[in-house]
Amino acid sequence: MADSDALSTGERSRRNVLKAGAAVAVSGGVAPLALAHPAVAAESALPPPASTAEVTLRVNGVRRNVTVESRVTLLDALRERLGVTGPKKGCDRGECGACTVLVEGQRVKSCMTLAVMEDNRDITTVEGLARGDELHPVQAAFIQRDAFQCGFCTSGQIMSAVACIKEGHTGSHAEIRDWMSGNLCRCGCYPNIVEAVRDAAKGGKL
Amino acid sequence: MSPIVGSPVARIDGRAKVTGAATYTADTQVSGALYGYLVLSTIANGRITGITTQDAERSPGVVGIFTHQNMPRLAVPTSQLAAYWKRVIPLQNADIHHSGQPVAYVVAQTLEQAQHAASLVNVTYDARTPQTSLSGAMDEAYVPDPGLEGPNEVTRGDTEAGLAQADVRIDVSYTTPMHHHNALEPSATTAVWDGDRLTVHETAQGINATRLSLSEALDVPLANIRVLSPFLGGGFGAKGPVWPHTMFTAALARHLRHPVKLVLSRAQAYTSNGHRPEAHQRFRLGAKRDGTLTAIDHITTSQVSRTEDLLFNTSEPTRMLYACPNVHVAQRAVKLHLPAPSNMRSPEVVAAHGLETALDELSYELDMDPIKLRLRNYTSVNPDNGAAFGSKHLQECYRRGADAFGWSKRDPRPRSMRDGDTLIGLGMASAAHTAGGRPGAGARVVISANGKAVVQVATHDIGTGTYTVMSQVAADSLGLDLDDVDFELGDTDYPFAFVSAASATAPGVSAAVNRACTTARRSVIDIAVADPRSPLHGIPADQITVEAGILYDTDRPKLRDTIRAVVTRHGEPVEATTNPVPIPPGYTTGAVFAEVRVDPRLGQVRVTRMHGIFDAGRVLNRRTLRSQAIGGAVWAVGFTLSEHTMVDHHLGRIVNPNLSGYLVPVNADIPEIHIGFVDKPDPANREAFGARGFGETPMTGMTAAIGNAVYHATGRRIRDLPITLDKIIGDGEAG
Numbered sequence: 001m002a003d004s005d006a007l008s009t010g011e012r013s014r015r016n017v018l019k020a021g022a023a024v025a026v027s028g029g030v031a032p033l034a035l036a037h038p039a040v041a042a043e044s045a046l047p048p049p050a051s052t053a054e055v056t057l058r059v060n061g062v063r064r065n066v067t068v069e070s071r072v073t074l075l076d077a078l079r080e081r082l083g084v085t086g087p088k089k090g091c092d093r094g095e096c097g098a099c100t101v102l103v104e105g106q107r108v109k110s111c112m113t114l115a116v117m118e119d120n121r122d123i124t125t126v127e128g129l130a131r132g133d134e135l136h137p138v139q140a141a142f143i144q145r146d147a148f149q150c151g152f153c154t155s156g157q158i159m160s161a162v163a164c165i166k167e168g169h170t171g172s173h174a175e176i177r178d179w180m181s182g183n184l185c186r187c188g189c190y191p192n193i194v195e196a197v198r199d200a201a202k203g204g205k206l
Numbered sequence: 207m208s209p210i211v212g213s214p215v216a217r218i219d220g221r222a223k224v225t226g227a228a229t230y231t232a233d234t235q236v237s238g239a240l241y242g243y244l245v246l247s248t249i250a251n252g253r254i255t256g257i258t259t260q261d262a263e264r265s266p267g268v269v270g271i272f273t274h275q276n277m278p279r280l281a282v283p284t285s286q287l288a289a290y291w292k293r294v295i296p297l298q299n300a301d302i303h304h305s306g307q308p309v310a311y312v313v314a315q316t317l318e319q320a321q322h323a324a325s326l327v328n329v330t331y332d333a334r335t336p337q338t339s340l341s342g343a344m345d346e347a348y349v350p351d352p353g354l355e356g357p358n359e360v361t362r363g364d365t366e367a368g369l370a371q372a373d374v375r376i377d378v379s380y381t382t383p384m385h386h387h388n389a390l391e392p393s394a395t396t397a398v399w400d401g402d403r404l405t406v407h408e409t410a411q412g413i414n415a416t417r418l419s420l421s422e423a424l425d426v427p428l429a430n431i432r433v434l435s436p437f438l439g440g441g442f443g444a445k446g447p448v449w450p451h452t453m454f455t456a457a458l459a460r461h462l463r464h465p466v467k468l469v470l471s472r473a474q475a476y477t478s479n480g481h482r483p484e485a486h487q488r489f490r491l492g493a494k495r496d497g498t499l500t501a502i503d504h505i506t507t508s509q510v511s512r513t514e515d516l517l518f519n520t521s522e523p524t525r526m527l528y529a530c531p532n533v534h535v536a537q538r539a540v541k542l543h544l545p546a547p548s549n550m551r552s553p554e555v556v557a558a559h560g561l562e563t564a565l566d567e568l569s570y571e572l573d574m575d576p577i578k579l580r581l582r583n584y585t586s587v588n589p590d591n592g593a594a595f596g597s598k599h600l601q602e603c604y605r606r607g608a609d610a611f612g613w614s615k616r617d618p619r620p621r622s623m624r625d626g627d628t629l630i631g632l633g634m635a636s637a638a639h640t641a642g643g644r645p646g647a648g649a650r651v652v653i654s655a656n657g658k659a660v661v662q663v664a665t666h667d668i669g670t671g672t673y674t675v676m677s678q679v680a681a682d683s684l685g686l687d688l689d690d691v692d693f694e695l696g697d698t699d700y701p702f703a704f705v706s707a708a709s710a711t712a713p714g715v716s717a718a719v720n721r722a723c724t725t726a727r728r729s730v731i732d733i734a735v736a737d738p739r740s741p742l743h744g745i746p747a748d749q750i751t752v753e754a755g756i757l758y759d760t761d762r763p764k765l766r767d768t769i770r771a772v773v774t775r776h777g778e779p780v781e782a783t784t785n786p787v788p789i790p791p792g793y794t795t796g797a798v799f800a801e802v803r804v805d806p807r808l809g810q811v812r813v814t815r816m817h818g819i820f821d822a823g824r825v826l827n828r829r830t831l832r833s834q835a836i837g838g839a840v841w842a843v844g845f846t847l848s849e850h851t852m853v854d855h856h857l858g859r860i861v862n863p864n865l866s867g868y869l870v871p872v873n874a875d876i877p878e879i880h881i882g883f884v885d886k887p888d889p890a891n892r893e894a895f896g897a898r899g900f901g902e903t904p905m906t907g908m909t910a911a912i913g914n915a916v917y918h919a920t921g922r923r924i925r926d927l928p929i930t931l932d933k934i935i936g937d938g939e940a941g
Contacts, residue, residue, distance in 0.1 A: 069316075085230075086225075090472070091472040095472075127226040142220075142224050149830075178873075186390045188841060190872075190873040190875075191877075
């Protein structure tokens with residue numbers, strides 16, 4: 001299924017995400033977070049500072065440097081630090097797929113990986129698909145087939161669809177349904193999503 | 207005559223949604239905003255005896271921890287249009303009424319800091335035994351005072367006498383579990399104060415309700431509050447009422463003199479913005495041998511909270527769908543230590559599921575085709591009050607639906623249709639939901655010298671296509687091309703609109719936009735014919751036609767002018783504003799059909815075909831309306847086969863507050879869905895181009911159609927939803 005596939009890509013299993021987070025947290029040697037609130041800063045018995053790291057994310061072809069605590073997910077780094085809000089947070093635990101992005105061309109639920117793990121990697125979000133005014137064929141097909149209503153799951157659906165087509169999982173409606181089942185759509189546009197993916201896959205050059 | 211209304215125009219906001227440019231509430235970038243995070247109670251009944259916040263306060267980045275001891279005091283909003291259905295506000299005292307009630311609100315500089323600090327807040331309780339089981343408290347059921355939808359007990363004729371006259375009687379009970387909306391977008395609020403003025407970015411189906419609630423809760427003049435919601439990531443009722451977290455966020459932003467952003471976690475959404483309550487329904491039906499209904503007695507018992515008892519599952523299907531002289535419905539409540547229920551997509555689906563399943567059971571008792579049984583009891587007037595429906599083409603829906611689905615090929619005997627070892631079942635039901643009788647909306651239009659119009663309504667696009675459909679309505683009403691109309695919504699600075707719920711937006715806002723735009727068009731004509739510089743000068747105004755931005759003499763089309771030229775010469779924009787146009791009561795019906803395949807060894811049910819034919823009045827946009835219908839069918843699959851919020855009755859706590867434990871349908875669960883529309887205007891909604899509210903209807907009926915198909919396939923009538931594998935194969939094999 002698409003769900004497990006996205007999570008097991010390379011070393012990016014949930015377990016590895018948690019392990020890597022712990023490894024960074026105990027490595028130390030990074031500057032403590034600035035404490036802006038005077039009442040808190042005045043306290044003497046502070047707990048150990050959370051560690052931070054400077055990472056470079058190549059987001060839609062642009063190098064973005066960001067200093068984040070090691071516990072910050074790729075999704076929250078994109079949304080809350082870099083202002084890249086195409087990827088959405090629907091569940092924050094890998095269940096809904098609204099946060100799907102491409103990392104080095106493979107679909108990943110960005111709430112299930114930490115920003116520090118994606119240092120120097122290519123991240124493609126829905127903002128990075130169109131070439132100027134020209135929509136990516138998957139984007140155009142989603143509009144044409146009315147493959148969304150509220151649109152909140154759409155950026156994740158589209159990124160999943162782009163990968164699904166590249167993976168070659170579009171041989172039949174049933175195959176598309178299976179390989180798009182890691183992305184929930186509560187408005188219930190599934191049949192239209194399947195048609196859009198089918199159209200885009202048939203269109204060839206992607 | 208209306209070339210744009212009725213066209214399957216692609217969504218105008220489509221490009222924004224497929225490129226990530228659409229700005230949903232939590233996407234709004236507010237410089238320097240602090241992050242809020244809620245701490246929820248772990249007990250369901252009792253009192254807070256102590257809260258230790260020192261560790262949390264010392265945690266890096268924390269700005270403040272707010273409990274019932276130091277949270278700013280808030281007043282309970284009471285106006286009906288404020289849509290604050292709760293009668294209490296948490297964080298104002300130590301009482302705990304349900305598990306998952308806010309007990310602290312953490313504010314920190316980053317989201318992670320707020321989440322971590324929330325885990326350090328230590329709460330002690332005086333916990334008492336909670337009561338969360340509906341079946342365990344049925345003897346405490348009572349009929350509450352009249353609520354939002356009127357009285358909770360209605361009698362027509364004499365049901366006992368009607369039952370006595372019947373040749374065939376059935377007495378059946380159905381249970382449906384607690385359901386959660388699970389809009390993919392969690393509820394979110396960002397509150398920004400500028401002096402004594404408040405701007406709130408809110409996930410709202412009712413920005414005016416949010417504004418009024420905040421005004422009453424925080425004692426701020428209405429004029430000082432602006433609520434924005436340009437894009438909504440689904441609501442399904444959860445974002446129609448106003449909830450405490452919105453008021454907390456606004457209050458703390460004022461207290462801290464800093465913008466605050468709060469996004470509920472998925473788990474928190476299970477106790478923070480309502481749900482469809484667990485319900486028990488008993489139906490007693492009586493019928494003559496020819497199928498004529500003589501009586502329906504329908505008693506619904508639903509969960510309410512300990513602090514309020516508004517009911518949202520309503521019995522209209524029983525009262526309105528069939529011509530039955532003797533009807534009694536009662537909606538009873540049982541107070542449990544669970545959150546307050548609220549509106550959830552298709553509130554009448556619970557009653558519709560029971561009624562339409564009971565009719566299927568009756569059809570087998572009578573050995574009568576279920577469509578024939580429904581036609582036998584067909585009504586052209588509302589049997590509840592004798593009033594004519596604006597229009598009702600349900601007979602046509604049955605006929606067209608049966609043809610398209612291939613109903614005549616069905617062998618009605620249970621377990622009679624197979625494909626190898628797989629059991630096949632075909633089921634049908636009537637779809638029906640009230641639509642209308644709500645306050646409606648106003649509208650404002652401004653036509654500028656560039657020949658373009660901006661139309662504004664404080665309404666919402668919850669995914670239903672409001673941006674697109676209202677642009678179509680405005681274009682036709684003004685006589686402009688679609689590209690020359692800009693429809694704006696989601697801002698309380700615009701004219702009032704009712705909550706986008708209860709199938710109210712399309713009919714209500716269409717009528718208002720039509721009225722305002724027709725007035726503006728008329729003004730442009732009047733200006734043109736009065737202007738000596740216009741080629742149309744002196745021609746009677748009612749002889750002028752306006753199309754695609756061109757005004758011409760209807761009899762001599764070569765005599766023409768343009769809206770752009772008329773407004774330019776006029777020297778100032780042409781404007782029109784309408785006051786709210788109430789929506790007439792409506793009833794939107796349809797016929798729905800489902801095919802299921804059941805693996806008799808596993809009890810696994812797959813829905814393999816769904817058909818729905820609906821009478822929604824005039825179809826304003828077939829593309830967006832079809833998507834709504836498909837969505838309703840998908841919701842029906844979840845309702846019938848998988849969705850179930852489970853409560854541990856010992857702890858009084860929801861145990862599956864997530865999307866891996868609460869199973870909404872995924873893509874692989876959904877087959878092709880065939881949708882058709884009668885597409886005839888409802889004369890009662892003439893100003894809305896004959897459109898009637900639709901969104902609530904398509905989920906209704908389909909739940910019963912699927913359940914009826916499961917019975918047809920397996921011979922097992924599962925009266926307790928969801929129909930899961932264990933129930934199919936329980937008590938013996940299904941194959």
